[in-house]
Amino acid sequence: MSEKIYALLLRLFPSHFRKEYGEESLQLFRDRARDEKGFTPRLRLWFDMLADLAISVPREYFYAEPELVAASGQRLGATPSFYFLGGESPRPGALFLGAVLSLTALVTFSTLLTQGGVHRPRNASVRQLRQSAPPARQVAGDRNSLATGANETLASASFGQGDSGSSAQVAPNEISTAVVAPVGHGNVDAAERQRILNAAIVNLKQHYIYPDVAQKMAEALLAKEKRGEYDAITDGDAFAHQLTSQMRDVSHDMHLELVYSQDTLPPQPTETEQTPEELARYREAMKRINCAFEKVETLPRNIGYLKLNFFPDRSVCEQTATTAMASLNRADALIVDLRDNRGGMPDMVALLASYLFDHPEYFYNPRENTTQESWTHSPVPGDKLADKPVYVLTSSRTFSGAEQFCYDLKMLKRITLVGETTGGGAHSGVWYRIDDHFGMGIPETKPINPYSTPDWEGTGVEPDVKVKAADALSTAVKLAQTKLQKK
Amino acid sequence: MPKRKLDPLPSAAFQILLSLAEEDLHGYAIMRQVAEQTGGRMRLGPGTLYSSIQSLLEEKFIEELEPREDSELGQERRRYYRLTAAGRKLARSEADRLAGFLRVARSRKILRGDYV
Numbered sequence: 166m167s168e169k170i171y172a173l174l175l176r177l178f179p180s181h182f183r184k185e186y187g188e189e190s191l192q193l194f195r196d197r198a199r200d201e202k203g204f205t206p207r208l209r210l211w212f213d214m215l216a217d218l219a220i221s222v223p224r225e226y227f228y229a230e231p232e233l234v235a236a237s238g239q240r241l242g243a244t245p246s247f248y249f250l251g252g253e254s255p256r257p258g259a260l261f262l263g264a265v266l267s268l269t270a271l272v273t274f275s276t277l278l279t280q281g282g283v284h285r286p287r288n289a290s291v292r293q294l295r296q297s298a299p300p301a302r303q304v305a306g307d308r309n310s311l312a313t314g315a316n317e318t319l320a321s322a323s324f325g326q327g328d329s330g331s332s333a334q335v336a337p338n339e340i341s342t343a344v345v346a347p348v349g350h351g352n353v354d355a356a357e358r359q360r361i362l363n364a365a366i367v368n369l370k371q372h373y374i375y376p377d378v379a380q381k382m383a384e385a386l387l388a389k390e391k392r393g394e395y396d397a398i399t400d401g402d403a404f405a406h407q408l409t410s411q412m413r414d415v416s417h418d419m420h421l422e423l424v425y426s427q428d429t430l431p432p433q434p435t436e437t438e439q440t441p442e443e444l445a446r447y448r449e450a451m452k453r454i455n456c457a458f459e460k461v462e463t464l465p466r467n468i469g470y471l472k473l474n475f476f477p478d479r480s481v482c483e484q485t486a487t488t489a490m491a492s493l494n495r496a497d498a499l500i501v502d503l504r505d506n507r508g509g510m511p512d513m514v515a516l517l518a519s520y521l522f523d524h525p526e527y528f529y530n531p532r533e534n535t536t537q538e539s540w541t542h543s544p545v546p547g548d549k550l551a552d553k554p555v556y557v558l559t560s561s562r563t564f565s566g567a568e569q570f571c572y573d574l575k576m577l578k579r580i581t582l583v584g585e586t587t588g589g590g591a592h593s594g595v596w597y598r599i600d601d602h603f604g605m606g607i608p609e610t611k612p613i614n615p616y617s618t619p620d621w622e623g624t625g626v627e628p629d630v631k632v633k634a635a636d637a638l639s640t641a642v643k644l645a646q647t648k649l650q651k652k
Numbered sequence: 653m654p655k656r657k658l659d660p661l662p663s664a665a666f667q668i669l670l671s672l673a674e675e676d677l678h679g680y681a682i683m684r685q686v687a688e689q690t691g692g693r694m695r696l697g698p699g700t701l702y703s704s705i706q707s708l709l710e711e712k713f714i715e716e717l718e719p720r721e722d723s724e725l726g727q728e729r730r731r732y733y734r735l736t737a738a739g740r741k742l743a744r745s746e747a748d749r750l751a752g753f754l755r756v757a758r759s760r761k762i763l764r765g766d767y768v
Contacts, residue, residue, distance in 0.1 A: 178699065185706065189679050189731065190698030196680040196725060209695075217697020225703060 167211075168195060174218060177257050182225045226256065352427075352602075353401045362390060364599040365408060365423055372595060372607045373421070382415045401425040401602055419623070420608045433598040448481055456482035457509075460502070461489045468645050469496030469550075476509030476566045479516055486513065490520050494549050498645040501570075502558045504584060504634050508565025518570060519543045521579055523551040528573050531591045531620050533610055554648050555580045556641035559626065560634035564588035571626045576616045581644065582628040584637035591622035658707055661746050665704045667694055669713065669735060669743040676717060678730035679705070705733060713739030 171194045175187055194214065201210050353361075366383040373379040389395065389411060398404045405425035412421045439447075451457075460472035471493060479486070493499060501517075511530050518528060522543035530539060544551060557571055557580045568587045574580040598604040614620055632640045658665060664686075671677060671685035682705075683696045696704075708714045717732040735743070757763040 175698075182699075182703070186698070186702035189702060192728060192730070193680050193683060193698045193701070197683075213695050213697050217699045221697065221699025221703055225699070228703075 167198060167207075171214060174214070177218060177222050179225050222257070353399055353404055355396070358395055358398070358404060361404070361423075361599055361603050362386060362395070362408070364603075365412075365605060368597050368599075368605055368607060369412070372597070373416075374608060374610070375416075378416050378418075382412050385415050386411060401427070405603065418608060420606065423603065423605045426602055426604070429601045430598055430604055433596075444481075447478070451477055451481050451485075456485035457506075458485055458489045459505075461492055463493075463496060464500070464642060466646055466649060467495070467497045468642060468649075469493035469499040470502065471499065472502040472505075473517075474505045475507055476511075476513035476517070476570075478510050479512040482513065483516065486516060490517070490545075490548075490550070494547070496550070496553065497649055498554045498556070499550055500556045500558065500638070500641050500645065501580075502638065503563045503567045503570065504558050504560040504637060506563055506567035508567050508590070511566060511569065514566050514570050515541055518574060520545050520548050520550050521555055521574065523548075526577055527615060528569075529576070529614055529616070529620070530569055531614065531622065554645060556645060557582050558634075558637040558641055559584035559587050559628055560637070561585045561588060561625070562634075563626075565590045568621050568626050572621050575626060575629070581630065581641075582626065583630045583641045583644065584628050584632060585634050586627055586631075587621060587625040589621055589623050589625035591620045658711055658713070658742075661742065662704065664694070664696060664700050665708055665713075666743065666746050667696075668701070668704055668708065669739050669746075672714060672733060672735040673740070673743065676732045676734045678722060678732050680725070680730070681722070682733065708739065709733075711738075712736055713742050 168191065172191055175183060175190055178187070178190075194210075197210050197213075198207075201207065366386060369379040369382055370376070373382075386408065395404065395407065398407060402425045405423045408423045409421070412423070413419060454474075456477045457474040458471065459474050460470060462470045464470050471489065477485075511533065514530075515528050518526070519541040520543075522541055525540040525543050528539055528541050533539070555574070557574065559567075559571055559582055563571065563584075564587065568590065571580075571582055571587060572591075575582055595607055596604060597607060630640060630644065667686045667690060668682055670689060671682050677685060679698075679701060683701055687695050705714065709716060713736055714733045715736055717734055719729040719731050721727060722730055754763065
């Protein structure tokens with residue numbers, strides 16, 4: 166290593182010196198390095214080398230042979246000729262200047278690349294609601310969903326847990342643009358259609374996960390446009406639907422969509438780092454609601470009961486989570502109540518799931534690319550729940566991350582799901598605002614679903630025991646008691 | 653091309669000449685010999701060492717021998733250097749010059765004793 170550094174430093178010498186004595190100098194360095202081991206001798210070695218460089222390099226350049234002088238002696242009478250300084254390396258000053266200039270250029274270009282042009286957030290996501298669900302479109306960044314979680318809980322807390330009205334489902338920063346597009350009032354013209362089409366094609370080509378499919382979609386859309394298929398469409402919503410279905414015809418990707426909104430769409434959400442204030446606010450909110458761990462109890466016959474209303478950010482709530490799980494550790498059976506759980510952070514989902522296994526399990530998350538993080542952190546030291554029966558309670562409000570918990574554990578045959586079919590929000594695309602009324606969601610991840618069953622997107626997770634949400638707890642308690650009795 | 657100056661003889665060049673007085677040495681051995689004969693005060697770095705060697709070679713005060721291995725230091729072939737008659741003469745005149753200084757120093761009571 167140090168020899169390499171010295172070899173680099175040697176390049177400071179003029180080429181005539183390096184040619185003649187470069188190898189020797191390196192050899193000398195090697196010899197000394199071999200003979201002088203230990204911290205002090207090594208330090209002295211480097212001191213010597215650097216001092217030597219400082220003295221010798223300028224001297225060598227001073228004595229450097231200007232080859233032009235030598236060459237001019239051989240110049241032939243009338244023959245036009247020119248000379249160049251062959252083999253001479255640039256001087257350190259020139260090298261330094263070059264380095265500074267290229268660094269400046271690099272910094273300038275990268276700054277321009279990131280700052281310039283149209284700024285797009287990388288992570289804004291569109292979660293799809295079921296067709297039957299209220300037409301609120303949730304737009305939130307992955308990072309932002311941290312804040313979303315807090316707000317959602319605050320919202321639902323203020324509306325009361327029992328409130329099942331859709332108003333409670335829409336958190337303040339889940340931008341609830343009504344995508345209910347009233348039918349046609351002649352609200353798009355040819356120029357607008359052209360603009361939207363072009364923007365959609367650009368977005369597809371730039372962002373869709375499969376570039377070849379994006380190309381095919383673009384061609385299909387352009388072909389239809391050429392045939393004049395869009396000419397008669399004056400209704401924005403109809404136009405959006407048309408484009409959406411045509412994109413899906415080619416890609417068979419149900420998460421691609423183009424959306425029309427009669428109301429002005431909010432500005433493109435920009436992804437920003439969480440400020441300390443936001444984090445402090447989030448912590449405060451979490452503290453107030455005990456990180457959404459609403460109830461941690463032991464029911465008769467030693468059945469543990471956990472009511473969790475969303476999966477909070479692990480970095481803030483890990484302590485609460487581990488404390489809660491520790492107090493449930495001695496239970497003979499566990500009931501996890503997710504009837505009011507609207508999702509949250511995948512890392513908390515995985516953390517809680519970790520307690521239910523004695524070995525790491527692959528935990529499928531349709532929102533993220535498959536990585537090493539896709540596994541549970543089982544076994545959890547001291548955990549006794551890994552072999553206990555677990556019942557998870559669901560309702561039609563159980564959504565998103567909570568559904569991931571249900572779906573994966575169901576697929577792993579680890580739990581018994583009791584209650585109603587869940588909400589059905591699995592996928593996310595990245596939201597791209599095109600203009601005031603049009604935007605599109607484009608999936609950008611390709612996670613691996615290890616299960617043959619399609620995931621819960623649009624359909625929800627089917628319970629094993631189908632009962633009304635209100636009866637789910639009593640049903641699960643009975644099931645658990647029967648099971649424990651048999652033991 | 654400006655001549656490398658050996659007049660006055662730089663102390664590094666003088667020490668190199670002295671180190672070669674008894675036997676032919678390669679670069680690293682010269683460096684070690686010089687360190688030894690100066691009580692560790694002069695550790696020649698590669699730049700100083702080889703530029704001095706180059707000047708001494710140009711003025712034919714030393715000569716370069718066929719590269720060969722140093723059995724103590726492994727398989728690498730090393731260039732060895734030998735003091736020429738001119739080099740020996742130069743070293744002697746430099747030593748005389750320094751001895752002259754010593755005499756002056758002693759006469760001014762700066763240096764005691766009768767050594768040298």
